[in-house]
Amino acid sequence: MALHGVRVLELAGLAPAPLCGLVLADFGAQVVRVDRSPRTAVATDVQGRGKRSLAVDLKQPLGPATLRRLCQKADVLIDPFRPGVLEKLGLGPDILCHDNPKLIYARLTGFGHAGKYAKMAGHDINYLAVSGVLSKLGRKDENPYAPINLLADFAGGGVMCAMGVIMALYERVTSGKGQVIDASMVEGTAYLSSFLWKSQNIGLWNRPRGENLLDSGAPFYETYKTADGKYIAVGALEPQFYAQLISGLGLDSRKLPSQMSFSDWPEMKKMFADIFIKKTQAEWCEIFDDTDACVTPVLTFDDVASHPHNKERGSFLKNDQEEISPRPSPVFSRTPATPSFKRDPFIGEHTKEVLLEYGFTKEEISKLHSLKVIESNNPKANL
């Protein structure tokens, strides 16, 4: 696996940092999630695949020292907290990177570690808003609309941070040095939108929100309801593909306005909608599958894994709890990801095992236990 042997400490956070840890774990890193006490914390991380959990109370006098020692043997630390939190605990980069100059100290926040908003609480929708991207999302005459928390939390946050970690690991091979990564979800999301910025001059976004080519303005880049209450996605942008769409819909292009006639788009949408509603999703798939009309079913989570295309590629996997989830992407030819098929870890399930691995003695572990600095949660013992 690509990241075999890389030791990661992921301080338990809300959503973006857990995805960053999940990606690193899927591709072979040994990821330890550093949790709070199982007595006070409720397990909310649903992205724990392939990770182990160590519970340490950073508010106990010996808590920070325990984490500091772990960091001496780690390659990567993922910090998901508000700026200043780890500094207050004496665990800032100046200290940890001095102890371990090879450490990659990845800080994943909403607004970044400097700037007016740096210390303010926020969530995906706020970061998306400040990135400028939210202003582009949404239908005509409606308020801007955040597509769940996919963009800032995960794409601009978790994935960008994982990419930063991997680049820093690559650079470390030659320099022998770690570094601090300031991954801001605002900037990660803005960076993702580079195409939007760079394509302004070619007229792609001249019209108000919801009236442009790719933002639900165009009839040939839209979703339509089908007779069975399902949906179809249409993305027939290029003229040759648009021609196939028109033919599949049973229309005569000679009787239609030109594809790029903006003023006709609202009428054309109505016409397409009236046609799509007459057949079921499966019937439309019969017509459009294996053509270049760029028409595909909008699959729900219930049917996505069993769709013939996804099934053939094995795009979704089932773990030993019968839970289905997407398999890691991309697919490598020589060193593929080997995601764990086991259930996610319980908080504190691997405390002792991890501490032993990081060089703590049994006596030290017992002492930390008795002082309630660390906690163990052995699921077998609970049965």
Ligand SMILES: C[C@H](CCC[C@H](C)C(=O)SCCNC(=O)CCNC(=O)[C@H](O)C(C)(C)COP(=O)(O)OP(=O)(O)OC[C@H]1O[C@@H](n2cnc3c(N)ncnc32)[C@H](O)[C@@H]1OP(=O)(O)O)[C@H]1CC[C@H]2[C@@H]3[C@H](O)C[C@@H]4C[C@H](O)CC[C@]4(C)[C@H]3C[C@H](O)[C@]12C
């Ligand atoms: C599913 C929901 C989550 C959705 C994701 C959402 C849309 C996002 O956008 S996530 C992105 C959030 N932003 C960031 O991550 C940016 C960086 N981080 C921050 O800015 C902040 O961390 C913060 C704003 C996110 C949170 O601020 P907070 O003040 O809480 O924390 P910090 O300032 O960072 O300080 C951390 C403090 O914690 C101490 N700490 C840390 N580790 C330890 C430790 N091991 N031991 C001791 N102490 C520790 C640290 O020292 C700091 O202390 P100080 O402050 O003293 O310095 C879910 C969101 C809400 C969930 C629901 C909710 O919880 C209620 C229910 C609970 C129930 O159990 C389950 C159902 C719920 C309804 C639950 C359901 C879902 O999980 C949620 C909806």
